Amino acid sequence: MTTTTAALVLAWIAILILALATAGLLRRVEQLSSGGTVHPEPGEPVRGLQLPMANYLSDFEGSQTGVLLLFASPSCATCQAAIDAVVAAEPVEYRVGVAVREADLAPLRAPQGWMRLTSALNLFQVLRVPATPYLVLLGTDGTIIDATMVVGSLSLRPWLTRQSPLTSTT
Numbered sequence: 001m002t003t004t005t006a007a008l009v010l011a012w013i014a015i016l017i018l019a020l021a022t023a024g025l026l027r028r029v030e031q032l033s034s035g036g037t038v039h040p041e042p043g044e045p046v047r048g049l050q051l052p053m054a055n056y057l058s059d060f061e062g063s064q065t066g067v068l069l070l071f072a073s074p075s076c077a078t079c080q081a082a083i084d085a086v087v088a089a090e091p092v093e094y095r096v097g098v099a100v101r102e103a104d105l106a107p108l109r110a111p112q113g114w115m116r117l118t119s120a121l122n123l124f125q126v127l128r129v130p131a132t133p134y135l136v137l138l139g140t141d142g143t144i145i146d147a148t149m150v151v152g153s154l155s156l157r158p159w160l161t162r163q164s165p166l167t168s169t170t
Contacts, residue, residue, distance in 0.1 A: 020139065028164065032106075045127045045128055045129070045136050045144050045147040047144050047145065047146060047147070048143060049143070049144050050141060050142050050143045050144075051126065051127070051138060051142040051143075051144065057069075057117075057123075057138075057142070059096075064140060065093055065094055065095055065140065066093070066094045066095070066137060066138060066139055066140060066145065067094060067095050067096075067097065067137070067140075067142075068086070068091050068094040068095070068096045068097070068135065068136075068137055068138075068160075069096075069097050069098075069099055069117075069131045069135070069136045069138065070082060070083065070086055070096070070097070070098045070099070070133060070134070070135055070137065071098075071099050071100075071124060071127075071132050071133065071134040071135075072098055072099070072100055072108055072132050072133050072152070073100060073102070073132040074102055074104070074105060074106060074107060074108055076101060076132045076133060078110055078133060078150070079106075079133045080108055080109065080133055081133075081150075082132075082133030082135075082150035083098065083108060083109070083110055083111075083133075085150060085156050086135070086150075086156060087111055088156075088157075089156035089157045089159075089160055090157070091160055094137070094160075095115065096113075096114045096115070097114060097115035097116070097117055098110045098114055098115075098116060099117035099118075099120040099123055099124070100117070100118055100119075100120060101119070101120060101121045101124055102118065102119070103118050103119050104116060104118060111160065115168075119130065128146070128148075130149075133149070133150040134147065134148070134149055134150065135147060135148050135149075135150055135156070135159075137140040137160075146159075
């Protein structure tokens with residue numbers, strides 16, 4: 001390899017690295033300018049964080065009870081079992097909703113009276129939902145009180161009774 005060829009290859013590698021760095025920087029600038037917050041990719045909802053109800057959960061705004069959100073996916077093998085576990089826990093003191101990234105809940109079956117939040121990718125990202133099925137409990141003001149993965153045949157009643165739907169930690 002001649003010196004000229006080596007210099008040319010090195011120049012192309014430098015251009016490629018600069019292009020990737022610029023793309024990442026532009027992505028962050030676009031996210032910040034659109035009003036979003038930059039979060040690390042992995043994680044889970046931050047307890048005590050207040051979610052603007054009008055922006056993300058307008059159907060629940062003004063609720064006098066806490067909000068229990070089940071994040072699910074129609075392609076998730078255990079999500080219907082999670083819906084059944086929430087039903088078995090009888091969360092009558094909460095407004096309950098199921099959120100999916102997709103445009104339709106099918107084949108999942110949510111009970112009558114539950115709010116259905118479809119195409120909720122933005123909500124998944126803002127709350128940093130790590131996987132499905134995942135439960136997030138919000139206070140009346142939109143403050144995250146608690147969150148948990150729904151695993152197997154976990155009884156959710158003890159988890160729900162530990163929480164207070166009308167008060168939240170701020």
